[in-house]
Amino acid sequence: MASPAPFSRYEFMIAWRYLRARRAEGGVSVMTWISLIGITLGVMALIATLAVRAGFRAEFVDTILGANAHSTVYYAPSQIYNELTEETYVTPGRIEDYDALAARIAQIPGVTRAVPAVRAQVMARQGDAAGLGDVHGIALDALRGMAGIADPQSAQGNLDDFDQGVAIGIGMARDLGLGVGDRLQLVAPDGAKTPFGTTPRVESFEVVYIFSAGRYDVDQTRIYMPLAAAQSFFNREGQADEIGVFVADPERIDDWTAPLLQAAGERGQIWTWRDASGSFLAALDMEDDVMFLILSILVLIASMNITSGLIMLVKNKGRDIGILRTMGLTEGSVLRVFFLCGAFTGVIGTIAGVVLGVALSLNVDHIMAALNALTGGNAWQPEVRGIYHLTADLRAWDIFRAAALSLVLSFIVTIFPARRAARMNPVEALRYE
Template sequence: MSSPAPFSRYEFLIAWRYLRARRAEGGVSVMTWISIIGIALGVMALIATLAVRAGFRTEFVDTILGANAHSTVYMAPQEIRNEYTTDVYVVPGRIQDYDAMADKLALVPGVTRTAAIIRGQVMASANDNSNVAEVFGVSLDDLKAMPRIVDPETSVGDLAQFDQGIAIGSGIARELAVGLGDKVRLIAPEGAKTAFGTSPRVKAYTVTYIFSAGRYDIDRTRVYMPIAEAQSYFNREGVADEVEVFVEDPERVADWTLPLIEAAGQGAQVWTWQDASGSFLSALDMEDDVMFVILSVLVLIASMNITSGLIMLVKNKGRDIGILRTMGLTEGAVMRVFFLCGAFTGIIGTIIGVILGVLLALNVDSIMALLNTITSGGAWQPEVRGIYRLPAELRAWDIFRAVGLSLLLSFIVTIFPARRAARMNPVEALRYE
């Protein structure tokens, strides 16, 4: 007669029977529940943390790319030497024939759109309030192509009237206490040159559009102005400061750096969104790895309770083990029975943890909003985090990692007590029975 195959049905039945401890063996039952709860909480925390970290990175990148270029092409600063005094002056690089350069950059494979812009720093003031602002001179068509700026759910005003005024961020509008139709004075330090020196340039503009890009720093400092007006205001007639470039895959924007430099010509330089935010993104990736390791240790600690519970179970079931061995069960069969006891605990705890983790991740935004209300805004500060809410993004790979880690640790920690049960001498087990 051939021996039963490993993990036969009777092994599962015995393991399940042992796992449901009787009232007289309450200690084993308590340890089992502690193991299940510990593993469930560890898996829940791991899934929720990974979802929040993934959602935070996605939201952070989306708010950057929704209101900024993927790459910016500009000319290197130039040195001008005074032939009479031999003094050397460094002046910012300007793009003379910016339309032609934008057309050449648009021909680079993978580039989806280009736009020439004017940039300048000003002081914005209204109603006895003031704030530093960064002005972007753009065309109406280029402004309409920015998804975070033209989102109708987060903006007010009519973009068709953009040529008649300026578009400002919601943060500036709030700090200056202005709304649609109000006037905002823009003060640039470098204005008209007179016999007494350079006087600041001051001009009032009508607010025709108020947007919210989803990033605190952009909403608090960004002002959009028609490019022709920006050229006049900043004394940049006939030139542009930069050409913004948008590519098919922003995550691989570095692949376009060399082709863009070659297309732009001598003296051109490229600055990508990853160059501007690369250190922060690297910090996020590092924090993801650190958090995964820390929470993995928590899951391991919770899994160790399985070992304690199985050791107690083996001790309480010594008589049963002796009887099963004398009935013909092999060491391997006994080992598999107690291995299944620990595996059941790990599987049940993991399933509960996955359910709780998914529910927590799906409702984390509402939970943070409640905590923010209780703490009067202290739980989530947009000026520190840069974005207005705590998002969560459930990814199948993150759930798979959490489940795989939990099950792997649960299976590993059951091996020692299962082997101890298998090596128990049936004679010794039944000697005092």
């Protein structure tokens, strides 16, 4: 007579019967319940953490790309030797043929826009309040193309009036007490040149637009000014400091480095959004790996409790094992019965953890709002994190690897107690019965 196939129906039936038995009948122990709850919480925490980390990275990258060029082309400073004074002067890398350079860059396949810009630092003042301002002088059409800036739902004022004044971040407007229609005083250190030296240039501009880019540092310091006004204010007549480049796929921005350098010429330099935020993104990736490792250890600890529960179950079911062996069950069948007991615990705990982890990730905004309300807004500090909101990005791969890790660990730790049950001598098991 042929032997039954492995993991036959009767093996599942016996294993499930043992798990459903009452504690007084030698059934599921307290350790098994602890391991089930531990696996559930471990998988839930692992999925929620991975989702939050992915959401934080996605939100961080979106705010970078929404308020900045994907890549910047600029000229390296040049050195000029004066034979009369025998001194070497370093001149900034201004771009005089910026329209022609922008046109050449725009012809590169994959480049969607090339925007000449003037960059400078100023002191922004309103009454007695003052702060540092990072001025970007660009054209109106270029400003419209920045999704993080040209957002009518979060902005105040009319972007069509940009040529008549300046646009500032909501953080600067709050700190300086400014609103649409107020005047902002800008102080530039490189102003008019006189026989007594260079004097600071001071000028007032009307605030026509207040934006919220979603990044604390941008909203706190960023000032957008029309290109012509910036050239006049910062002594850049007929010149630009850089060309902002926007591409179709910002995640592959490095693919455009070589074509951009070729278009810029021998003095050309490239600075991408990855160069500006590469260290922070690398730190996020490292934190993701560390968090996955730490939470994997927690899942392993919870899975190890299955071993304790199964050892107690094997001890309580010694008589049953002896009877089953005398009835013809092989060692392999007994091993599979108790392996299934532990596997059921791991599978049920994993399923429950996945459900709770997904539910927690989908409601992380409400949870953070409640924590902020309880802590007075200290649960999430945008000046530290850089972004205003904590979001979750559920990815199928993260859910799969969390569930797979839990199942694999649960299956592995059941092997030892299951082998112990299979090798039990039926004569010894029934001797004192």
